Amino acid sequence: MKMTAEEVHDLIAGALCRSKTSEVNAASVADALVGAELAGQGGHGLRRVAAYCAQARSGKVDGFATAKGEKTRPGALAVDAANGFAYPALDLAVDWLPDAARSQGIAIAGIRRSHHCGVAGVPVERLAERGVIGLLVANSPGAMAPWGASRALFGTNPIAFAAPVEGGDAIVVDVSLSRVARGKIMAAAQKGEAIPEGWALDAEGRPTTDPKAALGGTMVPLGDAKGTALALMVELLCAGLTGANYAYEATSFFEAEGAPPGVGQTLIAIDPDAFGQNALARFAVMAEAVAGSEGARLPGRRRQEIRARSLRDGITVDDALAAEIRAIGQ
Structure with missing residues (x-):
């Protein structure tokens, strides 16, 4: 319908x-x-x-829960999601960041005791719509092992970026550090559909097309060892930095029982006028170059x-x- x-x-x-x-x-x-x-x-x-x-x-x-923010520096906001949903905490951060970035040149908000942050590109696009560059990193419950290992220490840990563009819509980059987002496997499990081989491994580390086995195993990282290195970076930025749980400490986003996941998100906003180099027009030049390349699509x-x-x-x-x-x- x-x-x-x-x-x-x-x-x-x-x-x-x-x-x-x-x-x-x-x-x-x-x-x-x-x-x-x-x-x-x-x-x-x-x-x-x-x-x-x-x-x-x-x-x-x-x-x-009521999310609360504490300004720890002129350009830094510590946000406690209070074991509620992530989105009210993200709303608080997105509301605070643009003015702080314009005042300081750059501003950061770190969220702790949080939950699933959904499509990471959504809040950064909201920042771009308010005229600032947005970057978000978020961790999630353990789903990926360090390259060469089998214990799921990292989440699928999305990275999202958005930049306003003079005379056009924002550029939005939104990537999960697993080969695919875990939500796609959850959706396949709900529909009773198989997943493509190469998305995930079962609990024994074997490739699987069974979404339920995949949810009980680990995700294949994007870019192999490079993906797990980036996942480590995300863990440090949004959990080590903020006091949130690391992926391996967090409980499931899918199951109703257990302690709160307590994961984290970190958002950074940058004033595009910080260096006075007409950045929005420069962004438009690159956007046009990408869009004008045969076979390419601007993120x-x-x-x-x-x-x-x-x-x-x-x-x-x-x-x-x-x-x-x-x-x-x-």
Whole structure:
């Protein structure tokens, strides 16, 4: 079926409010999950609602938490997500960062005691829409082993970047450090579909096409050893730096039982005028060079096209999934 963005938002927020979550937090989560659907990333959208609601009902996530920020330096904000959903904490950081970056040239927000941050490209694109360069790194529960090892010390640990462009939409780079995002494997498991070989390994370290075996095993890193080196960098920036849990200390984003995941996110905002070199126009030059290269696509354009089309024509929603979400808490 087709649903408007507003209808999808109400569907998500209603399920959360029926699952021990405040209206304010439910709206923030719904904004983010609609943003995921509009970016074409359904594995971080509606398919997360059941798990989120189950965790809120069990108390693994505090649906009534209030994120709090403390300015520790003129350009640094420490944010405590208070074991609630990540999105209210991300909202707080995104609201604070642009003015701080313009004042200081660069500003950083570190979030601790957090949860799944969804599509990492969404908050950095919001920063770019407010005129600053955005960078986000986030960790997630253990899913990747150091290269050559078998213990999952690292999460899939997304890195996202967005830059405003003079006269055009932002450039948005959003990559998971596993070969594919774990949300795609979760979605395949929900649909009962096989996954391509090369995405994941089972608990014995063997390649698998069974999504359930993959969820019990480890992810194949993007770029092999290079991907795991970047995953280590992310762990240090968003957990070591902020006091959040490392991936191997964090509990599952999918299961309702257990302690809160307590993961972290770090966001950096940069004033493009910091060096006075007409950066936005320079960004446009490079964007045009990439877009004008035969066979190339500028990062961010696909999601922006999907968003425009979905806002115009509606978001495609699986009937059974919509019914499942409507039934939550009834």
